[in-house]
Amino acid sequence: MNNEFDDVKEEDIEVVPPEAGEESPAGEKPLTAVEKLVQALEQKTKEAAESNDKYLRTYADFENYRKRMQRDLADFRKYANEQLALELLSVVDHLGLALKHAAETGETNEGLRQGVELVYKQFLDVLDKFGIKPFKAEGELFDPAKHDAVLQVPRPDLPDNTVVQVLQDGYLYYDKILRHAKVGVSKKPSEPAKKTEENEAAG
Numbered sequence: 574m575n576n577e578f579d580d581v582k583e584e585d586i587e588v589v590p591p592e593a594g595e596e597s598p599a600g601e602k603p604l605t606a607v608e609k610l611v612q613a614l615e616q617k618t619k620e621a622a623e624s625n626d627k628y629l630r631t632y633a634d635f636e637n638y639r640k641r642m643q644r645d646l647a648d649f650r651k652y653a654n655e656q657l658a659l660e661l662l663s664v665v666d667h668l669g670l671a672l673k674h675a676a677e678t679g680e681t682n683e684g685l686r687q688g689v690e691l692v693y694k695q696f697l698d699v700l701d702k703f704g705i706k707p708f709k710a711e712g713e714l715f716d717p718a719k720h721d722a723v724l725q726v727p728r729p730d731l732p733d734n735t736v737v738q739v740l741q742d743g744y745l746y747y748d749k750i751l752r753h754a755k756v757g758v759s760k761k762p763s764e765p766a767k768k769t770e771e772n773e774a775a776g
Contacts, residue, residue: 651704655746658705662744662752665700668693669742704747710736710754719743721753728759735759 604612672693675686700706708719715722715734726737736756743754 651747652749654703655751658700658703658744658746658751661696661700662705665693665696666741668696700744704745705751706745707742708745708754710739710743710756712736715756715758719750719753720756720758722758723755724757725760726757727762729762731759733759733761 668689671689672686675689710720713736714732715736720736720743722734723740724738728735728737731737735758736754737759738757739754740757741755744751
């Protein structure tokens with residue numbers, strides 16, 4: 574009796590994969606179409622979140638850069654005349670010295686003195702209009718950010734490093750130090766000097 578499958582060759586046999594839900598030869602359960610879609614959706618959701626995070630970081634960096642540029646531009650406009658202002662302070666100093674000298678000698682023509690005083694005041698008003706004004710130094714503690722100490726003055730009645738003399742006014746340019754004040758600061762007399770002063774007072 575002939576077998577009906579005798580004429581079937583091995584290459585003609587079609588291997589049918591296991592149905593969804595059935596175990597694969599390796600023992601692992603293959604993913605269903607829905608599970609594959611869920612997995613793909615989760616992957617795309619993760620990628621979208623990463624892209625959104627990168628966008629937010631980039632946007633924040635750009636906003637910081639824009640604000641910094643605006644601040645730098647505002648500062649540039651605000652302090653654009655700094656060098657000119659510094660040069661003008663020399664003129665103001667000389668006018669002030671002329672008035673001081675006139676007051677000390679008493680020899681200057683009164684009309685000339687008043688004219689110089691008027692110009693001096695007008696100069697100060699113009700500087701003030703552009704944010705340039707002198708700051709108080711006398712009586713304050715020495716501050717290297719504002720003062721240049723050029724001499725020490727023996728003062729037993731004051732704490733060390735108190736500004737007791739202003740040789741050249743310091744100026745602010747808005748909230749920035751334009752020029753340090755040149756000052757003399759107090760210094761406690763040394764012990765031998767104190768004893769000498771006490772002896773002289775007793776004698």
